[in-house]
Amino acid sequence: MRKRSSEPEGSALEAREILLILSGLLFITSGCFYITGFFPLSSLPLETVIAISMVLSGAVLAILGLLRVRNGGPAVLLVLSLVVLLVASTGILAVSTRAAKPFVKSVGPGDVGAVSGLVLECDVDLGSVEIRSTSGRDFYVRAVYYTNASGSLRYEVVDGLLVVNISLSSSPLELYVADWLPWSADVDTDMGSIEAYLNATNLKSLVLSSSLGSVELHIEAASLTSNCTIRVQTSLGSIQLDAEVGEEVGCQIEARTSLGSLDKELNGFTVVEERWNYLCIRSSSFEEASKFMYVSVRTVLGSVEVRARRP
Incomplete structure (x- = not known):
């Protein structure tokens, strides 16, 4: 019985690691936007970006739920990093490189x-x-x-x-x-x-x-x-x-x-x-x-x- 229970634990750890890696990559990308002065969503109004953030966040959580991912903490972190990425891509918090x-x-x-x-x-x-x-x-x-x-x-x-x-x-x-x-x-x-x-x-x-x-x-x-x-x-x-x-x-x-x-x-x-x-x-x-x-x-x-x- 112990041997069987170790398989879900291994898959859970693997899912947790994947979510953490994805979150880290999104945070790194957000930082790169400010370093390079590149803001791909700068032409969109803030309310549109917020709406996109909510839709994508809900979609990510729904997909993780369908995949039966039970790591709540890393999942929330992934959603947070996605929201940060979208807000960063508008350049609203940027200090001008000029x-x-x-x-x-x-x-x-x-x-x-x-x-x-x-x-x-x-x-x-x-x-x-x-x-x-x-x-x-x-x-x-x-x-x-x-x-x-x-x-x-x-x-x-x-x-x-x-x-x-x-x-x-x-x-x-x-x-x-x-x-x-x-x-x-x-x-x-x-x-x-x-x-x-x-x-x-x-x-x-x-x-x-x-x-x-x-x-x-x-x-x-x-x-x-x-x-x-x-x-x-x-x-x-x-x-x-x-x-x-x-x-x-x-x-x-x-x-x-x-x-x-x-x-x-x-x-x-x-x-x-x-x-x-x-x-x-x-x-x-x-x-x-x-x-x-x-x-x-x-x-x-x-x-x-x-x-x-x-x-």
């Missing part, structure tokens, strides 16, 4: 002379990215980041075109791009959110991509010097698009989500096609425009919010 000394690198006319256009390529392994366009003429590109570990900014001029490549392993990044010359940008982060505030008058192409994190794009174009394409994508995270275009600009926006809500707020735009996970809209008098902006946004798991208007 209190650290920033590293600033710029490329301007003093470095390469006059150029006919700009191509920016940016790759971040772990960290958020904020990109803004500027009309200032003292630089073409400026990068601000908060760690000097494994960071580089390389540039070259090819046939009058300035090509800038920025790569970082782990740091929040601020980018400032001169919008008074023709420019293109490809910004990618593996783990981190992206925020962009851009004037698209001279924009030719733009790609904003995050594997794990939300993307927020605010873009305006009273006019366009050439047709432009914009692609915004994330595998896990929400997307918010806020677009304002002038009367001479024809704008088409397509939005897709594999699993999540899709909301719209339109003024001066009409719906071409709409399904539960797909939306296509166009600005009024689209066919009569002289220049066109094509925007595509897509997330695999997350909500999409589109606000499009004409002044």
Whole structure:
């Protein structure tokens, strides 16, 4: 009889160890969010995160109950660590990493002379990215980041075109791009959110991509010097698009989500096609425009919010 009773004890100990290991990993992940400044749920309101926490906590406890796990203490600890992870992922308790000394690198006319256009390529392994366009003429590109570990900014001029490549392993990044010359940008982060505030008058192409994190794009174009394409994508995270275009600009926006809500707020735009996970809209008098902006946004798991208007 003693030998038989030892088997449940062994399985109970094994379950207890697994729960403790999972709890430890969740706490470690929560700490990494603050170390790296990466908060994948920062765009969600706190009440939504609390609701998600309650649903997931209930689901975890229900699953453990169905599996007949009797280790109450480690189970509660697992739920607690899950709640801490979700709250930490919003960044609500974060002390901004921008209190650290920033590293600033710029490329301007003093470095390469006059150029006919700009191509920016940016790759971040772990960290958020904020990109803004500027009309200032003292630089073409400026990068601000908060760690000097494994960071580089390389540039070259090819046939009058300035090509800038920025790569970082782990740091929040601020980018400032001169919008008074023709420019293109490809910004990618593996783990981190992206925020962009851009004037698209001279924009030719733009790609904003995050594997794990939300993307927020605010873009305006009273006019366009050439047709432009914009692609915004994330595998896990929400997307918010806020677009304002002038009367001479024809704008088409397509939005897709594999699993999540899709909301719209339109003024001066009409719906071409709409399904539960797909939306296509166009600005009024689209066919009569002289220049066109094509925007595509897509997330695999997350909500999409589109606000499009004409002044």
